[in-house]
Each structure stands twice: as C-alpha cells, then as structure tokens.
Amino acid sequence: MQRNIFEDAISRLDTAFADANVEAEVLEQLKHPEQILEVAVPVRMDNGALRVFTGFRVRHDDSLGPTKGGIRFHPNVTREEVMALALWMTLKCALVGIPYGGAKGGIKVNPKDLSKLELERLSRSYIQRVADAIGPQTDIPAPDVYTNAMIMGWMMDEYSSIVRRRTPGVITGKPIPLGGSLGRDDATGRGAYYCIKELEKKYNWQPSNIKVAVQGFGNAGQHVAGLLHQDGYKIVAISDSQGGIFHESGFDVPSIVKMKNETRRVQAVYCDGSVCEAVDSEVISNEQLLELPVDILIPAALEDQINASNAERIKAPYIVEVANGPIVSNADSILHKKNTFIIPDILANAGGVIVSYFEWVQNNIGLYWTESEVHQKLKQIITAAFHKVLDIADERKLDMRAAANVHALNNLQTAIKARGTQEYFNMG
Ligand code: NAD
Numbered sequence: 474m475q476r477n478i479f480e481d482a483i484s485r486l487d488t489a490f491a492d493a494n495v496e497a498e499v500l501e502q503l504k505h506p507e508q509i510l511e512v513a514v515p516v517r518m519d520n521g522a523l524r525v526f527t528g529f530r531v532r533h534d535d536s537l538g539p540t541k542g543g544i545r546f547h548p549n550v551t552r553e554e555v556m557a558l559a560l561w562m563t564l565k566c567a568l569v570g571i572p573y574g575g576a577k578g579g580i581k582v583n584p585k586d587l588s589k590l591e592l593e594r595l596s597r598s599y600i601q602r603v604a605d606a607i608g609p610q611t612d613i614p615a616p617d618v619y620t621n622a623m624i625m626g627w628m629m630d631e632y633s634s635i636v637r638r639r640t641p642g643v644i645t646g647k648p649i650p651l652g653g654s655l656g657r658d659d660a661t662g663r664g665a666y667y668c669i670k671e672l673e674k675k676y677n678w679q680p681s682n683i684k685v686a687v688q689g690f691g692n693a694g695q696h697v698a699g700l701l702h703q704d705g706y707k708i709v710a711i712s713d714s715q716g717g718i719f720h721e722s723g724f725d726v727p728s729i730v731k732m733k734n735e736t737r738r739v740q741a742v743y744c745d746g747s748v749c750e751a752v753d754s755e756v757i758s759n760e761q762l763l764e765l766p767v768d769i770l771i772p773a774a775l776e777d778q779i780n781a782s783n784a785e786r787i788k789a790p791y792i793v794e795v796a797n798g799p800i801v802s803n804a805d806s807i808l809h810k811k812n813t814f815i816i817p818d819i820l821a822n823a824g825g826v827i828v829s830y831f832e833w834v835q836n837n838i839g840l841y842w843t844e845s846e847v848h849q850k851l852k853q854i855i856t857a858a859f860h861k862v863l864d865i866a867d868e869r870k871l872d873m874r875a876a877a878n879v880h881a882l883n884n885l886q887t888a889i890k891a892r893g894t895q896e897y898f899n900m901g
Contacts, residue, residue, distance in 0.1 A: 478776060481802050482557040488802075489878030492871055495886045496894050503563065503885070506556050507540075508532040512602035514580060516595045519588050526582045526595065530603045532612050533559035533575040536888040537567055539610050540576035541826060543617025543646075544599070544628075547775075550579035554776070558617075561797055562826070565819040568881040569858045571830045576612050578603065584619045596624050600631040607632065609642035609837070615829045616646040618691070618775065622658070626651045642836040645829035654832035656847030657825075662696025662773075663848070664824015664855045665795045668816050669701065669769065671859050672791065684767040686710035686789070688717070688759060689774025690739050693795045693822065695730050697771060702726035706769075710762050713739045714774070717762045718754040725752075763787060772799035779804050787813065794818040809872055817874040819881065820855075820862055827854050 483504055490500045514526040529552055532540040542562040545555075555577045562575030580599055584592055606612055616625055625646045632643045641652030649655065656663075673680065683706050687698045690713045698708050707723030713733070718724070718741045728744040741754030763770065763778060770789035772778050776798035779787060784804035792808070793816045794800065800808070800815070808815065828851055835841050842850075858880075866876035890897075 477553050478551075478798065479553040479556040479560070482560050482798070485802050485805075485874075485878065486560075486882075489875060489882055492869065492875050493879040493882040495882045496890070496896070498894050499882060499886045499889050502536075502889060503534060503560065503882075506531050506533045506559055507535060508606065509552065509556065510603060510606050511552060512599070514595060514598045514602055516591060516598055518591055526580050528578070528580040528599050528602060529555040530578040530606050530612070530614075531555045531559040531576060532606065533577075534563045534885070535574035536885055536892075537563075537574050538572035539574065539608075540612040541566060541573040541615065541645075541829065542576035542578065543615045543825075544578035544580070544620050544624075545617040546580050546582050546584040546595075546619040546624075548581060548583040549775075550581045555579045557776075558797055561819055563885070564878065564881040565823050565826060567884040568819050568862075568877055569823045569827055569854055570884065571827060571854075573613075573826070573830065576614070577617070578614055579617075592624070593627050596620075596627045597631040600628045601635065604632060604635045607643060608636075609640060609833070613642070613829070613833060614644050615825070616692070621692070622646055622648045622653060625653075642833050645832040646825075647832070652832070652836050654828060654835055654847060655842065655844040656851065657828045657832055658692070659696035659700070660828035660847075660851060661693040661795065661822050661825035662698075663700060664827065664851060665693070665697045665771070665793055665816070665821045666700040667824070667852050667855050668821055668859050669697075669793060670704075671856060671863075672814075672816075675863075680705035681707065683707065683769060684709045684723070685769045685771060686719075686762050686765050686767040687771045687773055688712050688762050688778065688799075689772065689796060690729070690733055691773070693825070694771070694773030695726075695733070697773065697793075697795055698726045699730060709767060710757065710765055711739050712757070712759050712762045712774075715739070717757045717759060719757045719762070719765065720752070720754045724754075765789070769793060772796045775799070777801055779808075781807065784808055787811070790814060792816070794821045797822065805874070815873055816859075817877045820858060820873070820877050823858065824851055824855055827851050 558577035566573040647653040773795035780801040781803040784807035
C-alpha cells in the first residue's frame with residue numbers, strides 16, 4: 474500500500490507532542506487542516522484542445538497569522554502531499570517566529586510537457602479557481618518545485634485583475650519589477666547556508682576539508698551549493714531529476730549552474746567566461762549520491778528520499794534537509810542510532826518563507842530594502858532559530874528535529890491558548 478505522507482507527518486507530530494509540554498487540543502487542532510480545496514484547472518492547449526488539470530490549495534492553520542506556502546507544479550502532486558507540506562509550513566513559520574500560518578498549493582502536471590504559453594494559461598486558470606481562498610490578509614502563495622518568479626508574476630497579475638486592484642502582497646517570490654524583494658531568489662539556499670555556518674563555528678570546521686553532496690539542483694540546491702563553494706567547501710556530488718555527477722576533489726559550482734541554466738542538465742564542466750570544457754567526473758544515480766561517504770548530505774529535491782530501505786547505507790554524519798520531507802519517519806530511528814546530525818527541513822529551508830515575509834512587509838508598506846538589509850535580517854532570524862533549537866536539543870536530550878517540533882508547538886500553543894482552551898472554559 475502506498476505510504477500516506479500526511480499520516481506520516483502526523484505521526485511525527487504525535488512524537489513531538491510526547492516531548493513537548495503542550496495541551497492535547499493544540500495537537501487536535503493541528504491534525505485537521507482548516508481548508509482543503511480541490512479545483513479543476515481548465516487550459517486551452519496550443520493545439521486548440523481543452524485539458525483539465527487537478528489543482529489543490531490547502532490552508533492548514535492560521536492561529537499565528539495569514540497562511541503562507543508555495544505552489545508546486547509536479548506530476549506526483551496529491552492532496553495528501555499538499556496537506557503534509559501545508560502542515561510543515563505551519564510548523565516552520567511558528568518555529569522561526571514569523572506571523573504566518575501554513576498553507577500549500579499544487580497542480581498535478583508535468584510542466585516540462587507544456588509550452589510557455591500553456592504554462593501561463595495554466596497559472597492564470599489556477600488563480601481564477603482559488604482566488605476566493607487567497608488574499609494578502611488571508612493566504613499568500615509563493616514558488617515551490619517547478620514554479621518560479623515569472624509564474625508568481627502571472628499569478629499576481631491574474632489575482633489583481635480579479636479583485637480589480639493591483640495587489641502585490643497576494644503572492645511572494647515575484648520578479649523584482651513587480652514588487653519582488655531583493656534577496657528572495659537565493660533565500661532558501663542562503664538560510665541553509667547560514668545554518669551550516671553555525672555548525673562550522675561549533676565544530677571548528679575547515680571548509681576545504683568538508684565534502685558535500687547536493688541532491689536536486691534547482692533554486693534551493695543551486696544556491697546552497699554556490700554559497701558553500703564560495704567559502705571553499707568541496708561540492709563533490711550534484712544531481713537533478715536526470716541523475717548526478719561525482720568528483721572527489723569537488724566541482725566549480727558556478728560553471729555547473731551556468732550549464733544547467735543553458736541546457737537544463739547537470740554536467741561536469743569548468744567554464745572560463747563563455748567557454749566551457751568537460752572535467753573528470755563519474756556519472757552516478759540519485760540513489761548513489763545519497764549513499765556517498767561525504768561529510769554533509771543536502772537533499773534539495775523532493776520528499777521520501779531516505780527511508781527504512783536505504784537509511785542504513787547513509788554515510789554522511791550531517792544531513793541538511795533543504796527539501797521538505799526528504800527523510801521518512803521510518804528512517805528516523807535508524808539515523809538516530811547512527812548519531813546522524815540532521816538540520817530538519819522546517820529550520821534548514823525556512824530562509825525562503827522568512828524572505829517571503831520580508832517581501833510581503835515591503836509590499837504592504839511600499840518601502841523597499843537593500844539586498845544587504847535582507848541578508849542581515851534573514852541571518853539574524855535563522856541563526857537565532859538555529860541556536861534556540863540547538864539549546865532545546867541539548868537541554869532536553871532531543872535530536873534537532875524533535876527540538877524544532879517542540880519549539881514550533883510551544884509557539885503555536887501561545888496563540889491557540891490565547892483564544893482559550895479547555896482549561897479556561899472549565900473554570901466555571
Ligand atoms: P526547483 O523546481 O527549483 O528545483 C527542483 C530540482 O530538483 C530540480 O533540479 C530537479 O531536476 C530536481 N529533481 C526533481 N526530481 C528529482 C529527483 N527525483 N531526484 C533528484 N533531483 C530531482 O525547486 P526548489 O524550489 O529548489 O525546491 C526544491 C525543494 O526545496 C522542494 O522540496 C521544496 O519544497 C523545497 N523548498 C523550496 C523553497 C523555495 O523557496 N523555492 C522554500 C522552501 C523549501
């Protein structure tokens with residue numbers, strides 16, 4: 474039977490509940506997403522035919538503020554996946570202390586099969602169908618897997634036409650001229666990078682001795698790899714959906730980014746200006762990448778990459794979950810026994826939603842910040858969250874995931890309790 478990813482996420486929440494000192498009704502509330510919308514998304518294709526795609530928008534919990542979460546275009550999108558991703562957004566925003574609840578959206582589609590015009594029509598059609606559920610004070614989408622700034626721009630335009638006023642605050646991750654924020658593009662990778670820099674300080678790492686493998690080379694993967702490479706870390710393996718490359722002494726990440734952007738493939742090259750030459754490398758599969766003897770493994774693609782069937786073979790002592798949900802709960806105890814240090818997704822990839830929040834604030838006040846202001850504010854928030862989680866983990870003898878969940882649940886409890894829980898209503 475296929476694993477239900479939402480149930481898996483709830484089982485982790487149950488574990489966190491046992492560790493956290495929160496009331497049962499906090500957990501009860503979080504087990505049930507507030508709103509689950511399934512929509513039919515009609516698109517007139519370039520050949521004149523009509524195709525109808527299935528889309529979702531799930532608003533999980535708005536105790537702490539308007540809900541927030543990306544929109545994914547992927548053939549494997551399911552209602553349960555979107556529900557799990559929305560729950561993780563609730564926990565993530567609570568963990569880093571930004572005034573949002575969690576949401577997520579998705580369309581079951583392979584965007585690589587669509588022309589650019591079909592993609593634009595799909596994006597606009599989706600917004601027509603979910604327009605009543607979203608809004609700058611209600612629910613604010615953003616990019617996720619296989620969606621990007623241009624798509625966010627189309628969606629903002631479409632929403633603005635529907636409500637008949639320009640509404641940049643309805644969506645984040647927009648192009649800069651349409652109200653995007655400087656520093657949003659690399660925010661997810663940069664947030665993970667700031668967390669790794671804290672580990673570097675804690676363990677006195679020499680970056681040139683640290684080997685890193687990155688699975689997934691899109692927005693998040695490219696930026697975390699690029700920033701680490703700049704600091705001298707050895708990025709020895711990189712992959713995308715087609716497979717990966719490995720070289721013991723590390724790759725020149727900017728050259729690989731350039732080739733990936735030009736050819737849509739990860740290739741082992743070194744570029745001097747516009748001239749790129751092939752460099753030595755081994756072709757590896759995504760499964761092999763995960764099992765390499767590296768120091769840091771960074772899954773930055775999709776869920777369910779490390780599970781009970783391969784966890785035993787994972788050699789990296791540090792895993793930084795840049796993707797959402799790359800480790801299934803049945804792998805937790807195996808990795809725990811191996812003493813693997815995991816920076817959990819709700820912390821490692823929170824940079825994206827933190828800078829999305831900055832974008833929304835800037836849209837609301839109409840005043841725009843410099844890139845270095847954005848970097849500095851991001852660093853401050855994510856570094857503080859990292860240390861908070863580390864402290865809880867040390868004090869309570871928990872792993873980082875459990876500590877992150879405990880902190881998120883405690884923050885959510887403050888808002889849920891402020892509206893009254895059983896204890897209050899029983900007072901008589
Ligand atoms: P993206 O679309 O920019 O890139 C996805 C990358 O993953 C591509 O390189 C693709 O080829 C690769 N990929 C797809 N299937 C793969 C597979 N089976 N094995 C290996 N690689 C595969 O997406 P992104 O925005 O970088 O998102 C990646 C992950 O980061 C997702 O889990 C997403 O939810 C998470 N995330 C993204 C953001 C953000 O701001 N973009 C924020 C938080 C979390």
